[in-house]
Amino acid sequence: MIESIVSQSGFFFLITLFVMGAFGSLFFHRNDTCANVWSSFFAISGSFFGVLFSSLTLLGGQELFFTFGKTPFFILAFSLHIDMLSSFFIFVISLIGLFCSIYGFGYVKHFYGKYSIGALGFLYNILLGSLLLVVTSSNALFFLIAWELMSISSYFLVVYDRNDPKNVKAGSLYLIMTYVGTAFIILAFLLAYKYTASFDFAVLKASAHLIPSSVKDLIFIFAMIGFGTKAGIIPFHIWLPAAHPAAPSHVSAIMSGVMIKTGIYMIIRLFLDVLQPIPLWWGEAVLIIGAVSSLLGVLYAMTEHDIKRLLAYHSIENIGIILLGIGSAMTFYTLGMPTLALLGLIAGLFHTLNHALFKSLLFLGAGSVIDQMHTKNMEEYGGLIKYMPVTAFTFLVGSMAISALPPLNGFFSEWLTYQALFQGINQLSFSLQWIFILATASLAFTGGLALTCFVKAFSAIFLARPRSVEVMHTKESSIPMQISMAVLASLTFIVGFFSSFLTHMFEKIGQSFTIFQTTSSFVSVSSDQHLQSASGFSFVSAPGLFLLFGIVFLCVFLGTRLLIYRKQKIACGNTWDCGTTLSPRMEITATGFARSIVLIFKNVLKPSIQQDVEYHDAESRYIPKSRAVTMRVENMYDIYFYRPLQKMIDGISLKSKVIQGGNVNVYISYIFLALIVALFIVL
Amino acid sequence: MSILLLISILLASVISMIITKKRFVIETLSLITSSITCITAFLTALQVSSVGTLTFFTFFSVDALGAIVLMIIGSIGLATTIYSIAYLREETKKQIIGFTRVKQYFVLLQIFLFAMYLAITAGSPIFAWIAIEATTLSTAFLISFYNKPSAIEGAWKYLIINSVGLLLGFFGTLLYFTAVASIGEGGFVSWQTLRDNAGNLSPLIAKIAFVFVLIGYGTKVGFAPMHTWKPDAYSKAPAPLGALLSGALLPVAFFVLLKFKMITDLSIGSSFSQTLFFVFGLFSIAVASLIMFNARNYKRLLAYSSIENAGIMALGFGFGGLGIFGAVLHMIYHSAVKVVMFFSAGNILLKYSTAKICNIKNALKVIPTTSVLFILGFLIVTGTPPFGIFFSKIYILGTGIKMYPLISFVAMFFMTMVFIGFLRHVTQMFLSRSSETQEPGEGNVWLVIPPIFFLLLIILLSFSIPPFLEHLIHEVVLYYSYD
Amino acid sequence: MSIPFLQFLVGVLFLTLVFNHLTKKNFLSVVAFSVQSFVVTLVFLHSFLETGNIYIFFMVVFTFIVKVILAPMFFVRLINRYHLPFSVSTYLSMPITLIVIAVLTFMAHSQKFVPLTNIVPPHQIILSLALASIFVSLFLIVNRKEALSQIISILSLENSIVVFAIFAGLEQSPSLQIGIIFNIFVWIMIATVFVSMIYKHFGSGDVTSMNNLKD
């Protein structure tokens, strides 16, 4: 039976599930509930089958290579190549797809009547299907088809809630940036096609040596811009904090958890598999980009008080951490240290899985909070833990995981990244060592700042007293939403517990690469299930940690609760308020919490304070009626790069409208001049 | 034999249309004629794909590219006739036009279609020139159809610019004829004779002649410096005509231009004509993408998109080899997608009765099917992957990047600019919210069926090309690539 | 007829074009156009006398009737009906127009176009003059703002192309004749309909008033 699943027909069945889900929900678009049931059913079954398919392929370790259908254009072949790396990404996509679809089934109810649910189901299934095709296609054009399908369907999902013009603007910005990115990707593939005369990855890989090194660098730059825009690295990230919050929550969970990983998948596929051997400066560039993205990502997250934008910026930070892993892998391999390179790759892949898990958990949590509160502004939350206990607990677990606190999965992938960077510092020469020191510093500071940011986020949303009336009549989110969040939270524990087994699995994935065929990773799984690096440099044991935490916490809790002074009476009183009546306004808000960090990093973030005072009567200006302080952090990229660029293009196009001036004589003179010029220059 | 059948049917229908008083007779007659022309077009195409270049009655000859363009004209002609019947019924309901206008419209439409037919099947350059002159005549009146000052102005500009262009084209053709005249070859001069003795055309005359022909017929195709009539003509002409103008007339003019390029390549090698094609192609893409960025009228937007696609086709034919394969595919896809877009633009015009982009609000809710058609059309025409135009672009840029990487980069930059400009307008029209409520409704169902048919045609053609068409395209690639 | 006389005829053609640039009154430009067409018929007559080809005689009669008599008559009636004796001014002032015309003629006679003008060596001067008149008539369309004079300049462009073709050795070829006949027929029909439409809708013939069709 396993052979029948893990085969061409298995994958084909997987894709048809999503296609049926898509067109079925279009068919039922008249009746909302029916469309929702149909699309959710197929999305859930498709994702479940995807998890089954990919886990079997991973365990089995086979590779599938098949093409289906004949195309009129000989350069395009619908050829798919599912190796270990692709099946890992299929696993991540379908796992997150499964939970988001379950969550979506409950979440979509509040769109009934407002927009067509059939269209939402159609686009959602197309998105999942195209995500799967992106990570498995092995022909560049087929990849571009899936890539564009993914971008277009996610664009329409972002602008789905089009009553709010901000969503439409965010959607346009997203599609423009993605399209520019795709243009760069097309140019990169065309350059490769110029020297290898084929768009097939296998042929590209075989004849990668034909491409001259200068063109290869150009391909690297274009590919980095293209996939970097989709992954959201720093200079090209401005669409991410705008687009992800605009989409419906289960879609933004998919986009943030999984879609930006397709950029990472292609970076791995191209730079570690297809375009090998690569020069040294590629690895260093990826490392620096990773370091900068992670540090700036978390700093911008500090300034946010919109819950979804905060989580979007954290995606940028985690992408930075993943790129640290991959960048170190590329650098080590070029320097001839395959064992360390494999370690870097394992760290990157492990963090991809972890980030997918806890980021989608956080987005789903944020989604259910927004669904109840109908606003994304954290300042108006407060005290939600008493009204939404399950969501609060799962959000807490998610925040602990993303800040890499020990027992959970985030810690182990960051531990592996640290090991890769430590070895970089330990074994490399002077100039390279300083790049690794910079990377380790950025990772260390990112860890600390992420922790601060999530204390701010969690406390602003769930703790202390409600800061708006709306909080009073919120109630816990519906059952399917709770189930998906609870399972994701428990997954972070389980993945943390089995991290050594998973590291072994990632090592097998790594070894499926041609460049890592014979190498074993620097950090291996020793006999008694704990991670140990080769020279005994460092080792950590996940089960050991869980055991230790559990026992000690139990002893302390039971000790104090039972042994010492059992008959202690606990009275309920008001919080100490130095005698004043304590109003919710006196609590610390999200902006207040982050103000000190923002002031410390003020030359990076350039915060601006605007005081406007309203007086009773304008002349005498002594008795202010009201005083408003607005603190804002401008988006530097927008002001110094993107807006001037747009103004310049608008200027040129306005000036070029003069060609169409409306005067016949001028038009004829164009033809006359064209004739004269052509006659004289050409002859 | 098919051409004679065609002429007799056309003459009969035109005369009877002028005589009859009843509108129903006119509509059925024009329907019959255009369906017959469509069938004959497909028959000749099948014949050409099996037999090769078809010549009959010495005056008419159809080669592979001609067959493809014939099919385009036939199918788009039929679609336009069907759509015009529904469109004009809606317009008469809104009291915009009377019965005489309808009669004049259908007569001119049939003349226009037949003139394009003649241009393709014409054996000699002069007949092709005359046929294209006839198209100018018929479309001039069609553009001034609504008898408003702005329509007259559009028609006047169309007339002046096109006749200057065609006169230059005429002069260029005559220069080619000097090669034949010098060796006393009297009588009927066909394309074939010009090709045979392209040798004894002195190189300098060939260059000058090609420049004149390029500027002349380039005006008809709509290359950059000579494109100025297109936006005015497309925005003032009735919507169905826009589809014909950009879907059928553009390939016809391109076809004639390519014939002359063949002759020049034979006499002085392809590098001369290639550089000219690159210059005009790139200039058209640049100008169109820049102006399109903030166009204010969606019909003018479609005109600029036609100019840009003409530029891309010029690049394709300039690059040669696989580029020609891409360019021919591009021509087919572009004509089909322009039909979809112009018909949906027509529906929008009927519903909102304004062509200004800023007045169109919340169209996705008011006219859902047309909006979906227009959005899909926008995605197709800007070359997003799942649809065919992406592949033709990849072919063209793929061959281009081999010899001239810089041209491909610049072209790619402007194509992205086109997408961004188009997206701004699409979001403004379809995703914006409107305060006043417009009762949703699509009007006549026949307004929506032709565009949906062509959309399905594009999707079908993007994934599987029928064998006879593939054979024709390969023949074109062999015939038209010189080196 | 001898070569110098033919040169004189083409010289007259060129001068009428220059005159069209400078004239202020519509009537005079119509008269200049009819003189020009008369010159073309004379050229046709000359080629008919030389070759004795019956078609050419038919061409002579046709051009004479349409271009020399019918068209100017219609234009004069048009001027009187809409009583616009004075043509709208030109873009460039008088001296600059003359300079541009001089430059264009010099360009037509320059070395670049030598291979073009001595297709038939004896007619070398005539051909270069005909080429100059083509460029000048093109410039006429650009320069004049009056709708009527734009029509006249297109017809004179067509005349100069025909003259060039005849002296380039193409007078025999039937395709030239068919082309000319068709062009005259189409243009006269279009010109008559559209010019009257322009005047009816826009009052004056000033083309620059028509510029509300812009982006």
Add this chain to the structure above:
Amino acid sequence: MTLFMWILQALFIPVVSPLCIGVIKKVKAHLQNRQGASIFQPYRDLWKLFHKDEVISKDASWIFLFAPFIVFAVTVIIGLCIPLFSSFGQSSFFGDMLVIIYTLALATFFLALAGIDVGSAFGGFGSSREMTLSALAEGGFIFSLLTLSLIAGTTNVFGIASHASFLSGQYLIPVLLAFVGFFIVLLAETARFPFDNPATHLELTMIHEAMILEYSGKRLALMEWASSNKLVIFFALGANLFFPVGLASDMHIGALFLGMLLLLCKLLGFSLVIALIESSMAKFRFFRLPDLLLASFIFNAVAIGLIH
């Protein structure tokens, strides 16, 4: 036998930490010419607090209730993971420096959340300042321990401790720089003098005290005890990693006893230094602290650069 070692190791820090606090207070008192309470007074305070009733604010959620247990448990866990008096790696599972650093971060995380949970202004600002400082200190902390692990060739703290003879030879300067960096981080993390005044309840300046303002009874006792434990942990880390003299290298009772004695002396030394600093220096303004922490980070980065 190892179980006895684990229990000894687990109990050592909680037992000794109040003593260190008592000694610091006593020394400070003497420096201020006053008698001061006896060094065992902290034990009596803890005993008293453990037997008092509790008042809990009605706005508090379960986080406020469970935070003390987690924070105290973390200090005990880390007590198990660091070399106190023996350097042989009997707990080879979790001696990794990253585990220690991030577990301490877990404690700070819950401490901060508990501070905000009750919704008072003091708790909020205390947590905000605490998190800012711990975020900036983390870089210095990791890099200081990284210097040692690069020299010793392993990130396991027991391995570092057993790798003797740092202070001689070429590694003297990097270790010294790392120690200075580490000492600054120590002062920041345990809320000692230039960063925060442990003795005050002045709203404007207190950081650590603000977070545990709302606690009373057993939970306050646990919190106080945890903070003193944390202080001793940092002393032990500072002592045993930077000056790994006299650690028992095998299970012999005599060696263990000697190790314990030496550790007490080292802790006494550190307490003296802390007391001296607290009496001689004023508390820095909050926005001068980041420069201090950044200085510690640069010391450590330079130390790493100097190793090769």
